Amino acid sequence: MGFAKELGVLLKKNIREYGMYIALGAIMIIFTILTNGLFFSSRNISNLFNQMGYIAVLAVGMTLVIVIRHIDLSVGFMAGFLGAIAARMLRDGMPVLPTILIVIGLGTVFGLINGFWVAKVGLPSFVATLAGMLIFRGALLVFTQSTGTIIISNEAFNNIGNGYIPDIFKIGDVHFLTLLIGFAIILLYIIAEIKTRKNKLKYNFEVLSLHMFVLKLLFISAIIFYVFWTLANYNGLSWTFVITLIITYVYHVLTTKTVLGRHIYAVGGNPEAAKLSGIDVRKITFFVFGSMGFLTAISGILYTSRLQSATPDAGTLFELDAIAAAYVGGVSAAGGVGKVMNSLIGALVMASLINGMNLLGVGISLQYIIRGGVLIAAVVFDIKTRSKVS
Amino acid sequence: MASEYILEMKGITKEFPGVRALDNVDFKVKRGEIHCLVGENGSGKSTMMKILSGFYPYGEYDGTIIFDGKEQRFRHIHDSESVGIVTIYQELAVIPELTVYENIFLGHEIKKGRFIDWNETIVKAKEMLKNLRPDLDPSRKVKDLGVGLQQIVEIAKAISKNVKLLILDEPTSSLNEDDSENLLRIIKNLKEQGITSILISHKLKEVIEVADTISILRDGKMVARLEDKSQFTESNIVKYMVGREIEDIYPKRKKREFGEKIFEIRSWKAFDNQLNRYVVKDASMYVRKGEIVGIAGLMGAGRTELALSLFGNPKEYIVGGEMYFDGQKVKFKSPTHAIKAGFAYLSEDRKGTGLILDFDVKTNMTIAGLKQLKKGLFVNENEEIFVAEMFKDSLRIKTPTIEQKVMNLSGGNQQKVAVAKWLFIKPKLLILDEPTRGIDVGAKYEIYTLMNRLVEEEGMSIIMISSELPEVLGMSDRIYVMAGGKIVAELRREEATQEKIMHMAVDY
Numbered sequence: 001m002g003f004a005k006e007l008g009v010l011l012k013k014n015i016r017e018y019g020m021y022i023a024l025g026a027i028m029i030i031f032t033i034l035t036n037g038l039f040f041s042s043r044n045i046s047n048l049f050n051q052m053g054y055i056a057v058l059a060v061g062m063t064l065v066i067v068i069r070h071i072d073l074s075v076g077f078m079a080g081f082l083g084a085i086a087a088r089m090l091r092d093g094m095p096v097l098p099t100i101l102i103v104i105g106l107g108t109v110f111g112l113i114n115g116f117w118v119a120k121v122g123l124p125s126f127v128a129t130l131a132g133m134l135i136f137r138g139a140l141l142v143f144t145q146s147t148g149t150i151i152i153s154n155e156a157f158n159n160i161g162n163g164y165i166p167d168i169f170k171i172g173d174v175h176f177l178t179l180l181i182g183f184a185i186i187l188l189y190i191i192a193e194i195k196t197r198k199n200k201l202k203y204n205f206e207v208l209s210l211h212m213f214v215l216k217l218l219f220i221s222a223i224i225f226y227v228f229w230t231l232a233n234y235n236g237l238s239w240t241f242v243i244t245l246i247i248t249y250v251y252h253v254l255t256t257k258t259v260l261g262r263h264i265y266a267v268g269g270n271p272e273a274a275k276l277s278g279i280d281v282r283k284i285t286f287f288v289f290g291s292m293g294f295l296t297a298i299s300g301i302l303y304t305s306r307l308q309s310a311t312p313d314a315g316t317l318f319e320l321d322a323i324a325a326a327y328v329g330g331v332s333a334a335g336g337v338g339k340v341m342n343s344l345i346g347a348l349v350m351a352s353l354i355n356g357m358n359l360l361g362v363g364i365s366l367q368y369i370i371r372g373g374v375l376i377a378a379v380v381f382d383i384k385t386r387s388k389v390s
Numbered sequence: 391m392a393s394e395y396i397l398e399m400k401g402i403t404k405e406f407p408g409v410r411a412l413d414n415v416d417f418k419v420k421r422g423e424i425h426c427l428v429g430e431n432g433s434g435k436s437t438m439m440k441i442l443s444g445f446y447p448y449g450e451y452d453g454t455i456i457f458d459g460k461e462q463r464f465r466h467i468h469d470s471e472s473v474g475i476v477t478i479y480q481e482l483a484v485i486p487e488l489t490v491y492e493n494i495f496l497g498h499e500i501k502k503g504r505f506i507d508w509n510e511t512i513v514k515a516k517e518m519l520k521n522l523r524p525d526l527d528p529s530r531k532v533k534d535l536g537v538g539l540q541q542i543v544e545i546a547k548a549i550s551k552n553v554k555l556l557i558l559d560e561p562t563s564s565l566n567e568d569d570s571e572n573l574l575r576i577i578k579n580l581k582e583q584g585i586t587s588i589l590i591s592h593k594l595k596e597v598i599e600v601a602d603t604i605s606i607l608r609d610g611k612m613v614a615r616l617e618d619k620s621q622f623t624e625s626n627i628v629k630y631m632v633g634r635e636i637e638d639i640y641p642k643r644k645k646r647e648f649g650e651k652i653f654e655i656r657s658w659k660a661f662d663n664q665l666n667r668y669v670v671k672d673a674s675m676y677v678r679k680g681e682i683v684g685i686a687g688l689m690g691a692g693r694t695e696l697a698l699s700l701f702g703n704p705k706e707y708i709v710g711g712e713m714y715f716d717g718q719k720v721k722f723k724s725p726t727h728a729i730k731a732g733f734a735y736l737s738e739d740r741k742g743t744g745l746i747l748d749f750d751v752k753t754n755m756t757i758a759g760l761k762q763l764k765k766g767l768f769v770n771e772n773e774e775i776f777v778a779e780m781f782k783d784s785l786r787i788k789t790p791t792i793e794q795k796v797m798n799l800s801g802g803n804q805q806k807v808a809v810a811k812w813l814f815i816k817p818k819l820l821i822l823d824e825p826t827r828g829i830d831v832g833a834k835y836e837i838y839t840l841m842n843r844l845v846e847e848e849g850m851s852i853i854m855i856s857s858e859l860p861e862v863l864g865m866s867d868r869i870y871v872m873a874g875g876k877i878v879a880e881l882r883r884e885e886a887t888q889e890k891i892m893h894m895a896v897d898y
Contacts, residue, residue, distance in 0.1 A: 273744055
């Protein structure tokens with residue numbers, strides 16, 4: 001089969017999978033051209049990843065919530081509230097580590113309470129978490145009432161949202177450890193791909209032709225290298241980016257490789273059938289909402305640390321940004337469909353839009369309209385390509 | 391002058407990617423007759439009716455449709471309904487929260503000026519029901535009616551649209567004997583009023599009973615058109631359907647020796663909180679190792695409810711009585727526990743609660759037994775592929791790959807996937823609820839063979855719930871009859887007959 005032909009077939013068959021990456025590439029290229037390269041500068045890319053961190057973390061959790069046919073509207077103000085708790089604790093002299101652990105623990109408990117209403121009492125998640133949203137908003141106001149914005153002076157905490165990983169030794173202007181990590185990821189990626197390919201060949205499954213496979217490896221490796229190279233030329237990897245990547249990877253493995261992950265998708269695909277197959281639907285629901293609370297706490301910490309303060313309106317509309325990112329990433333409200341990796345890309349698409357438009361000086365009103373348009377376009381694309389496949 | 395035929399479909403060909411669903415099919419229906427269309431699953435019956443109703447619009451198929459003397463080019467279901475062709479699908483299209491009369495006139499409401507004239511609507515609805523079921527109160531909500539009555543609402547709706555040709559797709563498959571008979575009587579009445587019907591059915595007995603003409607499809611081709619009533623015999627029709635003679639629908643069985651009682655219930659009860667009544671009132675039964683026990687009974691006798699209440703009680707009935715399994719008194723808190731103990735339950739509703747249609751074959755097969763595939767923290771995907779391939783071969787599941795979504799498989803193959811799911815957990819007791827519903831003759835035979843193999847070679851025990859009496863008689867070693875939530879009788883294989891069972895099932 002001719003090379004171009006194989007590429008064509010591949011694109012056509014996987015248009016849904018690749019569509020979002022193509023869109024992301026297109027958005028990035030357009031903004032780079034429009035801003036005379038400013039968009040793709042080391043500084044801006046580094047900034048972009050830091051901006052999207054707290055939404056990306058929420059989007060990962062929201063993916064699972066939507067996959068099991070629920071929604072969580074409480075995450076925005078929950079993140080804000082948890083951030084305010086962290087700020088108060090730090091102000092009152094609590095060290096960083098216990099503060100973080102307590103906040104994460106609290107977030108998980110809040111998530112489980114949402115899960116309790118949905119799984120045990122049987123409230124619709126929309127209602128239960130809408131109530132949660134109102135309650136957390138009120139709680140956040142109560143917490144910041146006397147002082148207004150709580151300023152955080154703890155360096156270590158503020159470093160989470162603003163700092164970069166240290167370098168092991170300096171060579172010129174390039175951040176060496178960042179490059180090293182980049183190479184390690186490329187290496188691990190290539191090994192994993194080769195292993196999968198070998199396995200597929202063993203079972204006589206369809207695989208890419210060899211030159212196509214090599215090309216794919218080169219292409220993806222080049223992109224990873226370029227991203228890390230760009231970051232290494234600025235301040236290196238930010239802690240926000242590291243945390244986002246680790247969380248996404250852990251959730252990716254959890255959803256695709258483990259029994260629990262399978263069960264989550266089964267519950268989303270057909271809750272009745274899942275129940276009759278011996279899956280404890282309630283337990284899964286508890287888990288998913290609990291994990292959402294856990295991630296909300298992390299999101300709250302990232303945001304508060306980035307601002308170096310807890311504000312009375314922190315968390316406003318986070319939940320909708322996270323939901324939008326998940327939908328742009330191809331999650332289906334019908335349940336059972338959606339990948340956390342793609343939601344991360346979805347968050348990146350939305351963050352790129354905001355970042356690019358800010359660079360261009362587009363007004364906030366027009367920004368909202370454009371973001372709405374992109375959300376619709378992404379979901380329309382998803383639906384259209386889906387019906388074609390089946 | 392009007393021709394003898396109300397409908398002529400000529401040279402109909404319809405292709406889907408990779409399949410020719412209909413191949414140059416001619417189909418003619420006489421004015422005022424009951425025309426039965428039969429064929430195995432996947433033979434093209436549904437595709438043909440979807441073309442006739444405009445679901446597949448003109449231009450997506452080849453051939454011509456002549457209805458009532460005029461060539462028709464339906465582009466939308468609305469087009470076919472406007473000339474008087476109405477289809478009633480297996481999945482009823484009634485709206486549960488609305489009343490009977492609202493449903494009947496939905497979409498063509500009777501108006502006075504700009505507003506709906508409800509009084510006139512109710513009067514008209516009553517009139518319409520008088521010929522069908524005079525005892526049905528039109529102001530009842532449809533959700534409170536049984537499936538049989540819901541179907542009658544659909545028929546009334548069709549009549550209110552001045553139907554000339556009524557298409558019924560498997561109308562009796564979810565009805566009990568009474569409702570089925572009632573429905574067939576209504577179709578005959580409609581015939582006397584000059585309404586032509588096309589009846590699609592798997593139940594050959596009823597086909598033979600009502601048909602004036604029988605058309606038989608096989609693999610997208612029209613293989614026979616029977617008009618002479620002397621040719622209307624089951625064996626004759628089956629011969630055309632499958633293209634080979636089936637001497638014995640039920641596979642040969644070895645002489646069986648049974649082991650000890652593996653399962654027993656005493657005075658089992660289940661109370662449904664939502665319905666506010668006992669769905670199972672008094673059930674005592676047992677199953678021995680290596681035995682197939684049939685449970686016969688009419689719709690609503692409580693058979694599925696019994697099975698669910700045993701299988702970890704997912705509907706959360708309030709249960710009472712004693713259950714023994716594998717020598718121990720047990721109480722399962724959820725299907726998870728029941729499965730762990732060695733119970734398996736094949737759902738009667740394959741698409742609704744049996745399979746995850748949007749997932750692939752492999753994932754559906756392993757979902758109940760995923761723990762067996764655990765390697766450390768993860769699912770061993772190589773092992774999973776191996777298992778799925780093994781079941782695909784041993785159950786002869788027709789699918790291009792195990793990564794095909796199950797929604798794209800035929801009913802019979804879907805059922806095999808559902809069976810594979812339970813075989814994978816190697817149960818001691820397998821409850822099969824309507825295992826052959828809606829699947830074709832060939833697939834049925836394979837399921838029967840498999841059942842025999844499981845009890846004879848692997849020492850499994852099977853409880854088979856079935857509405858098809860011949861199946862119960864052909865497959866069971868012992869038979870329990872359920873009626874009104876009670877187990878009313880126990881019959882040995884040798885003493886059971888259809889008449890005996892039916893007597894017990896209605897006599898309570």
